Amino acid sequence: VQAQMPTVRLTGHDASPEVRERARAIGFCDDVTDTAGAAVVDADLVIFCVPVGAMAAAAAEIADDLPADAIVSDVGSSKESVLTALRGALPDATIIPAHPVAGTENSGPDAGFATLFQGRWCIVTPPEGADPTATERVAEFWRRLGADVETMDPRHHDRVLAVTSHLPHLIAYTIVGTASDMEEVTQSEVIKFSAGGFRDFTRIAASDPTMWRDVFLNNKDAVLEMLQRFSEDLTALQRAIRWGDGDTLFDLFTRTRAIRRSIIEQGQDDAAPDFGRAH
Numbered sequence: 162v163q164a165q166m167p168t169v170r171l172t173g174h175d176a177s178p179e180v181r182e183r184a185r186a187i188g189f190c191d192d193v194t195d196t197a198g199a200a201v202v203d204a205d206l207v208i209f210c211v212p213v214g215a216m217a218a219a220a221a222e223i224a225d226d227l228p229a230d231a232i233v234s235d236v237g238s239s240k241e242s243v244l245t246a247l248r249g250a251l252p253d254a255t256i257i258p259a260h261p262v263a264g265t266e267n268s269g270p271d272a273g274f275a276t277l278f279q280g281r282w283c284i285v286t287p288p289e290g291a292d293p294t295a296t297e298r299v300a301e302f303w304r305r306l307g308a309d310v311e312t313m314d315p316r317h318h319d320r321v322l323a324v325t326s327h328l329p330h331l332i333a334y335t336i337v338g339t340a341s342d343m344e345e346v347t348q349s350e351v352i353k354f355s356a357g358g359f360r361d362f363t364r365i366a367a368s369d370p371t372m373w374r375d376v377f378l379n380n381k382d383a384v385l386e387m388l389q390r391f392s393e394d395l396t397a398l399q400r401a402i403r404w405g406d407g408d409t410l411f412d413l414f415t416r417t418r419a420i421r422r423s424i425i426e427q428g429q430d431d432a433a434p435d436f437g438r439a440h
């Protein structure tokens with residue numbers, strides 16, 4: 162924010178004293194306050210950047226200090242439950258949730274960098290009947306950070322992200338867990354020979370446990386639906402392998418290779434696989 166919007170005064174608060182101390186040390190914000198309430202006094206825009214399961218508690222903490230004309234937003238990875246949580250804690254506030262689809266497996270104040278949102282999507286999910294001016298102000302905030310903004314209904318957002326981001330993380334957590342639980346393959350063999358596909362999965366599976374626990378608990382219905390479809394497709398592949406049906410395998414792998422190539426053509430690729438990218 163400081164790099165792209167130098168006139169904006171940025172005040173931060175975090176529940177953890179260690180995080181506040183680190184944020185102060187690296188100049189993460191102009192000010193870091195010791196209480197949540199002090200951070201929102203005189204604010205035009207309040208953005209909650211906590212795990213989605215902590216949104217309700219974080220919002221309740223600022224309820225008494227939130228200026229009446231402030232816009233409330235967030236960056237949570239799921240949107241329907243976050244909207245409900247924010248509305249419950251701040252019933253009179255103007256709430257415009259958003260999700261910058263950009264990040265890494267790292268967290269904490271040191272994981273941020275000025276170009277993080279450049280050329281990435283930010284999905285703004287205004288509730289039905291939301292004030293269009295407030296929606297536009299949130300959209301403009303993200304555009305100034307370099308993001309491309311798309312507006313989406315919160316429910317649709319949760320279905321799209323369930324398949325493009327949440328399910329891939331679940332698969333990564335599973336495969337890394339499966340490999341580490343095997344009796345006949347040692348831990349050191351897994352590490353030593355992880356040059357194959359496994360290594361890419363370990364990056365995703367190193368993502369923050371609290372954040373991802375909350376995503377799965379809060380986007381339960383969409384994730385379970387996508388997981389059901391995924392297991393059916395996996396069963397079809399299992400069958401193709403068992404029956405030596407090479408055509409099925411070859412056809413799928415040809416189709417998926419074309420998807421990867423079209424992602425690269427849209428200029429949104431880097432060396433590391435990134436399941437969270439929207440385009």
Ligand SMILES: NC(=O)C1=CN([C@@H]2O[C@H](COP(=O)(O)OP(=O)(O)OC[C@H]3O[C@@H](n4cnc5c(N)ncnc54)[C@H](O)[C@@H]3O)[C@@H](O)[C@H]2O)C=CC1
Pocket residue numbers: 174175176177180210211212213215218219236237238239260261262263264265266267268269270369372376
């Ligand atoms: N990491 C990523 O790549 C992305 C994360 N998100 C979303 O952004 C949100 C934040 O994620 P990160 O910044 O990666 O996590 P983070 O772990 O770096 O920061 C979350 C912070 O919230 C604090 N916190 C927890 N409960 C709190 C409370 N009640 N009041 C005040 N502070 C509280 C924690 O102490 C922690 O420092 C999550 O909702 C996540 O789903 C969205 C896009 C990308």
Ligand SMILES: O=C(O)C(=O)Cc1ccc(O)cc1
Pocket residue numbers: 237238261262263264265266326365434435436437438
């Ligand atoms: O590290 C990765 O590959 C990601 O997928 C980052 C990410 C995590 C969560 C989001 O809601 C959006 C992006």
